[in-house]
Amino acid sequence: MDIAIVLYDRFTALDAIGPYEVLSRLPGARVTFLAAQAGPVRTDTGMLTLVAERSLEELSSPEIVLVPGGPGEVAARAGEEMLAWLREADRTSTWTTSVCTGSLILAAAGLLRGVRATSHWLAMDALAALGAEATSQRVVFEGKIVTAAGVSAGIDMALALAGRIAGREVAEAIQLSIEYDPQPPFDAGSPQKAPREIRELIEAGSRFRSAAEQQSGVTG
Amino acid sequence: MDIAIVLYDRFTALDAIGPYEVLSRLPGARVTFLAAQAGPVRTDTGMLTLVAERSLEELSSPEIVLVPGGPGEVAARAGEEMLAWLREADRTSTWTTSVCTGSLILAAAGLLRGVRATSHWLAMDALAALGAEATSQRVVFEGKIVTAAGVSAGIDMALALAGRIAGREVAEAIQLSIEYDPQPPFDAGSPQKAPREIRELIEAGSRFRSAAEQQSGVTG
Numbered sequence: 001m002d003i004a005i006v007l008y009d010r011f012t013a014l015d016a017i018g019p020y021e022v023l024s025r026l027p028g029a030r031v032t033f034l035a036a037q038a039g040p041v042r043t044d045t046g047m048l049t050l051v052a053e054r055s056l057e058e059l060s061s062p063e064i065v066l067v068p069g070g071p072g073e074v075a076a077r078a079g080e081e082m083l084a085w086l087r088e089a090d091r092t093s094t095w096t097t098s099v100c101t102g103s104l105i106l107a108a109a110g111l112l113r114g115v116r117a118t119s120h121w122l123a124m125d126a127l128a129a130l131g132a133e134a135t136s137q138r139v140v141f142e143g144k145i146v147t148a149a150g151v152s153a154g155i156d157m158a159l160a161l162a163g164r165i166a167g168r169e170v171a172e173a174i175q176l177s178i179e180y181d182p183q184p185p186f187d188a189g190s191p192q193k194a195p196r197e198i199r200e201l202i203e204a205g206s207r208f209r210s211a212a213e214q215q216s217g218v219t220g
Numbered sequence: 221m222d223i224a225i226v227l228y229d230r231f232t233a234l235d236a237i238g239p240y241e242v243l244s245r246l247p248g249a250r251v252t253f254l255a256a257q258a259g260p261v262r263t264d265t266g267m268l269t270l271v272a273e274r275s276l277e278e279l280s281s282p283e284i285v286l287v288p289g290g291p292g293e294v295a296a297r298a299g300e301e302m303l304a305w306l307r308e309a310d311r312t313s314t315w316t317t318s319v320c321t322g323s324l325i326l327a328a329a330g331l332l333r334g335v336r337a338t339s340h341w342l343a344m345d346a347l348a349a350l351g352a353e354a355t356s357q358r359v360v361f362e363g364k365i366v367t368a369a370g371v372s373a374g375i376d377m378a379l380a381l382a383g384r385i386a387g388r389e390v391a392e393a394i395q396l397s398i399e400y401d402p403q404p405p406f407d408a409g410s411p412q413k414a415p416r417e418i419r420e421l422i423e424a425g426s427r428f429r430s431a432a433e434q435q436s437g438v439t440g
Contacts, residue, residue, distance in 0.1 A: 014241035014398065017268075021234035021371065024265045031267040040271060045244045047251040048237075049271035051260060100399075121399060138403045150399025151241065155372065160405040172408035172418050178234065179320075179341060179370025181409030182402035183358045185380040188392035189401030198392045 001165075003031045004062035004089065007041040007052050008082065010072025014151050015099040016050070019066055022158035025174045026166055032059055036081055044070045056085040061092045064161075068154070069100025069120060071207065077108035086111065095161060097146040099154035106147070107132050116142045120150035121191045122208045152189075155180065221385075223251045224282035224309065227261040227272050228302065230292025234371050235319040236270070239286055242378035245394045246386055252279055256301055264290045276305040281312045284381075288374070289320025289340060291427065297328035306331065315381060317366040319374035326367070327352050336362045340370035341411045342428045372409075375400065 003023050005016050016033075024031045035041050035052035042049050065086065076082055086109040090096045098106050103119040106112050107130035117132040118124075118140045128134040138149045139157045141164075148157035159180070163171035188194035223243050225236050236253075244251045255261050255272035262269050285306065296302055306329040310316045318326050323339040326332050327350035337352040338344075338360045348354040358369045359377045361384075368377035379400070383391035408414035 012241070013237050017233050017237040020268060021232070024267055031265070033268060045251070047244055047273075048240060048253060049273070051269040051271065053267075053269070138401065139405075149401075150397075152375065152398050152400040152402065156403050156405060163405060168406065169415075169418060172406050172414060173422055175404065175406055175408045176411065176414045176418055176422055177370075178372050179409060180372040180402075180404055181358065181369075181413065182372065182400075182404065183376050184395065184400055184402065185359075185376060185383060186388065186392050186395055188395045189399060191396065193401065194392060194396045195389075198389060198396055202393055202396055 001026065001028050001030065001064070002059065002062040003029055003064040003066065004059055005031060005033050005066045005068070006056070006082065006086070007033055007035040007050060007068070008072050008076040009042055010044045010070055010075070011041070011068045012070035012100060012151055013043045013048055013050065015068030015070060015102060015154055016066070018152060018155040019097075019099060019158035021178055022155060022162055022174055023064065023066075025177060026162055026170065032062070034059055036079070044072060056082065060089065062089060063094045065089045065093050065096045067098040067102035067105050069098070069102040069104070069151070073101045073104050077105045083109040093144065095144050095146055097148075097157065097161065099148045099157065100150045101126075103127055103132065103147045104130060106145070111145065115145055116140050117145065117147040118149050119147065122203065122206050126208055221246065221248050221250065221284070222279065222282040223249055223284040223286065224279055225251060225253050225286045225288070226276070226302065226306070227253055227255040227270060227288070228292050228296040229262055230264045230290055230295070231261070231288045232290035232320060232371055233263045233268055233270070235288030235290060235322060235374055236286070238372060238375040239317075239319060239378035241398055242375060242382055242394055243284065243286075245397060246382055246390065252282070254279055256299070264292060276302065280309065282309060283314045285309045285313050285316045287318040287322035287325050289318070289322040289324070289371070293321045293324050297325045303329040313364065315364050315366055317368075317377065317381065319368045319377065320370045321346075323347055323352065323367045324350060326365070331365065335365055336360050337365065337367040338369050339367065342370075342423065342426050346428055
């Protein structure tokens with residue numbers, strides 16, 4: 001089972017690595033990290049580099065496609081090459097998936113028109129502006145399109161996907177292997193739960209400040 | 221604030237990337253991925269490569285040291301170079317930390333003698349055999365030594381550490397930024413919660429099969 005994780009400059013590492021850690025443990029899984037060009041790809045912090053083993057054109061027809069989010073999504077969805085690859089890959093994939101603002105890239109590729117989908121909580125308006133039916137859930141299954149909310153939500157998505165693909169027992173075995181029994185020391189992980197002043201602080205600093213800015217793409 | 225994440229061949233990616241995603245968002249954080257030699261480092265699945273930006277000898281005296289786990293820990297703790305670096309780094313660190321079986325490496329370096337610490341649930345006996353006071357908790361703070369349980373527990377550890385370092389508000393802002401509001405689709409994330417047959421299946425396939433094997437190191 002070929003699983004393609006599509007990287008681009010300034011993606012968010014955990015968006016990709018959370019699902020990788022789950023999906024790579026599926027029986028028969030072969031995960032390949034791809035990018036426009038094979039080679040090192042820098043994450044959004046500038047402090048970490050992952051290696052894309054292959055270029056996009058070197059792998060076609062993966063069963064699972066996963067697109068992480070991150071500030072680099074603005075440039076990623078401005079470039080036609082990745083969008084064309086995604087459209088083509090989606091024609092034959094069993095599952096086309098994203099984490100965080102990766103859903104904006106899927107939407108820019110035209111794959112989410114009228115499709116229920118989620119994204120980072122700050123990017124829900126941007127997602128709707130790109131034609132998706134923005135749905136504030138942590139994980140949204142809609143046919144073969146599966147989208148996850150911000151960053152860490154990719155772990156929950158991948159476990160749910162593992163259950164659909166290989167059954168509950170396999171998914172539970174993966175969950176136990178990675179000891180995924182979360183015990184966050186604080187309870188501020190969603191805009192509904194976080195203190196209002198924390199939420200406002202993040203909103204103020206966000207590149208998703210207004211719908212006008214989102215649509216013009218100047219917030220990248 | 222220098223944060224050193226120490227990589228080695230066949231480490232587990234999420235052990236390192238979970239905490240990286242949290243700690244890199246601390247004000248003033250400068251995360252450096254290190255390994256015995258700078259350059260590409262392969263993870264345990266063989267399907268992913270991260271880049272160590274520097275060699276161990278190029279960075280001394282980080283404020284935070286983090287050691288991930290993974291099947292490569294057996295070879296890592298058999299080599300004196302990393303252990304010597306950890307002993308030296310621990311002399312001046314503010315926090316010396318590990319995720320999963322990274323605690324076995326800290327223990328092999330002699331840093332956990334009589335110290336309360338945790339590890340992957342399968343490795344608790346191995347941890348005790350190396351002289352630590354093995355404690356089945358998700359995150360254990362003991363002075364400046366902080367250890368996390370298996371793989372995904374590094375996220376919880378890093379958020380708790382962020383709270384100690386920068387205060388609750390900053391930690392909550394990080395939690396909201398990465399939308400860490402976990403909703404696992406199954407409830408099998410600890411040996412207590414997982415169905416018995418799932419647990420036994422994993423135990424049967426584990427390289428930590430018996431205390432004798434652990435201590436002779438033949439299970440790597």
